Amino acid sequence: MLLEYKNVRQRERQSFKKDAIIFRQGEIAKYWYEVVSGHARLCHYFGDGRRQVTHFPAAGDVFGFEHGLRQFSAEALTDLVLIRHEPLDGLDSTHSDEKQAQSQAVQRALESTERNLRLFSQPNACRRIGAFLLDFGNHSGAGDRIALPMSRQDLADHLGLTMHTVSRSISQLVKRGMLAAESPTHLIIADRPAFEEFVGVDWVEPDSHTRTSA
Amino acid sequence: MLLEYKNVRQRERQSFKKDAIIFRQGEIAKYWYEVVSGHARLCHYFGDGRRQVTHFPAAGDVFGFEHGLRQFSAEALTDLVLIRHEPLDGLDSTHSDEKQAQSQAVQRALESTERNLRLFSQPNACRRIGAFLLDFGNHSGAGDRIALPMSRQDLADHLGLTMHTVSRSISQLVKRGMLAAESPTHLIIADRPAFEEFVGVDWVEPDSHTRTSA
DNA sequence: CGGGGACTTGATGGTTGTCAAGAAATGTGG
DNA sequence: CCACATTTCTTGACAACCATCAAGTCCCCG
Numbered sequence: 085m086l087l088e089y090k091n092v093r094q095r096e097r098q099s100f101k102k103d104a105i106i107f108r109q110g111e112i113a114k115y116w117y118e119v120v121s122g123h124a125r126l127c128h129y130f131g132d133g134r135r136q137v138t139h140f141p142a143a144g145d146v147f148g149f150e151h152g153l154r155q156f157s158a159e160a161l162t163d164l165v166l167i168r169h170e171p172l173d174g175l176d177s178t179h180s181d182e183k184q185a186q187s188q189a190v191q192r193a194l195e196s197t198e199r200n201l202r203l204f205s206q207p208n209a210c211r212r213i214g215a216f217l218l219d220f221g222n223h224s225g226a227g228d229r230i231a232l233p234m235s236r237q238d239l240a241d242h243l244g245l246t247m248h249t250v251s252r253s254i255s256q257l258v259k260r261g262m263l264a265a266e267s268p269t270h271l272i273i274a275d276r277p278a279f280e281e282f283v284g285v286d287w288v289e290p291d292s293h294t295r296t297s298a
Numbered sequence: 299m300l301l302e303y304k305n306v307r308q309r310e311r312q313s314f315k316k317d318a319i320i321f322r323q324g325e326i327a328k329y330w331y332e333v334v335s336g337h338a339r340l341c342h343y344f345g346d347g348r349r350q351v352t353h354f355p356a357a358g359d360v361f362g363f364e365h366g367l368r369q370f371s372a373e374a375l376t377d378l379v380l381i382r383h384e385p386l387d388g389l390d391s392t393h394s395d396e397k398q399a400q401s402q403a404v405q406r407a408l409e410s411t412e413r414n415l416r417l418f419s420q421p422n423a424c425r426r427i428g429a430f431l432l433d434f435g436n437h438s439g440a441g442d443r444i445a446l447p448m449s450r451q452d453l454a455d456h457l458g459l460t461m462h463t464v465s466r467s468i469s470q471l472v473k474r475g476m477l478a479a480e481s482p483t484h485l486i487i488a489d490r491p492a493f494e495e496f497v498g499v500d501w502v503e504p505d506s507h508t509r510t511s512a
Numbered sequence: 513c514g515g516g517g518a519c520t521t522g523a524t525g526g527t528t529g530t531c532a533a534g535a536a537a538t539g540t541g542g
Numbered sequence: 543c544c545a546c547a548t549t550t551c552t553t554g555a556c557a558a559c560c561a562t563c564a565a566g567t568c569c570c571c572g
Binding site for chain 4: 421449450451461462465466468469482
């Protein structure tokens with residue numbers, strides 16, 4: 085059937101090994117991506133060697149909507165499975181359901197980026213890292229256990245800090261009893277109320293429309 | 299004609315006086331907006347009184363795409379004219395051109411937010427403010443003259459700094475000869491090459507697809 | 513067991529926030 | 543149009559925070 089053939093052409097499943105490059109900053113943008121499993125890392129590289137990690141997309145997240153040239157590189161933080169989507173830009177009315185899906189995907193990406201921005205209103209490193217960890221933990225949905233697939237340097241480049249400050253801040257959160265460190269890559273929220281109080285719960289109502297609370 | 303009637307219903311021009319509220323954080327989101335003239339200010343308010351200014355939309359910019367509750371307030375920074383759009387979410391194929399326009403608008407909003415995020419990779423206050431001023435100046439297209447409709451506090455809440463640091467940093471940029479201060483609200487780029495060098499030109503290729511360079 | 517990378521921690525200096533005061537700009541009423 | 547009040551902006555002094563430099567520890571992997 086013709087429709088199915090077209091669908092196959094438009095959505096392709098792809099696998100990447102840890103540290104593989106999905107696309108590079110500066111390339112011509114051809115597709116957008118949806119994470120099936122694993123974690124990716126989106127980085128903007130500056131001329132002077134600095135790097136801004138803009139996002140750590142996880143299962144369900146989408147990225148790569150720019151027109152023209154890629155503004156950032158996408159890299160596999162862990163082994164990774166993606167669905168690659170062809171953008172649907174035309175005015176014709178074919179695949180209107182796919183277009184609908186794409187439009188909603190861009191919107192989700194926008195909301196996610198805006199949440200990211202809010203991290204930077206945290207007045208100091210501890211709160212900023214705390215806010216990130218809380219959000220990341222909630223997003224990965226493993227209760228009070230937070231598995232960090234990224235390095236301290238990745239965190240630093242995401243939060244506008246140094247590796248050292250990230251490390252020190254996590255240590256301090258542990259010392260203050262809000263977190264417990266199972267290993268460098270596995271943290272546990274030891275006192276959730278205090279932790280949430282510390283970073284300042286401020287959501288108007290977090291994603292009430294996307295969350296299908298059982 | 300029915301179609302025209304519907305179009306009238308879907309796009310409405312609205313005017314706001316300086317400091318008027320367009321919508322408030324926490325309200326149910328009904329429309330998205332496009333700036334015709336003037337400047338708006340988008341702020342997320344935190345429970346503890348902090349405020350994050352996420353964007354200063356100018357003519358041509360779009361905002362307010364969230365589903366569910368407003369995650370931020372929109373305020374008129376100056377006298378302001380907007381076009382209010384009704385979101386088109388359905389799967390039916392009516393108004394497919396409008397849907398197309400909306401989809402592209404969300405995408406522009408996303409790219410703009412991502413550019414914003416990159417300001418925070420600037421390692422110090424001077425560069426961060428410099429990068430903002432350069433971008434804001436380019437965007438308003440008045441050559442080397444930068445008119446700032448927002449207060450120092452607005453800038454501070456946008457850049458994650460204090461009013462004092464913003465003021466000091468601008469003074470320093472003036473002292474170093476990159477900027478000249480005509481008045482607190484009107485700056486002039488006195489040495490553009492040095493200024494661009496200072497903030498670090500890093501774009502892969504800034505908006506080549508949206509810019510119709512004469 | 514030994515090597516290398518990632519992470520943590522200490523010491524120090526630079527940058528920014530805080531507190532405070534003064535200067536400039538804006539608005540108001542006479 | 544000027545005098546005055548109010549707000550905004552600027553600047554100084556000091557303390558807190560973070561980046562830098564450096565060393566040491568842990569962990570992974572050969």
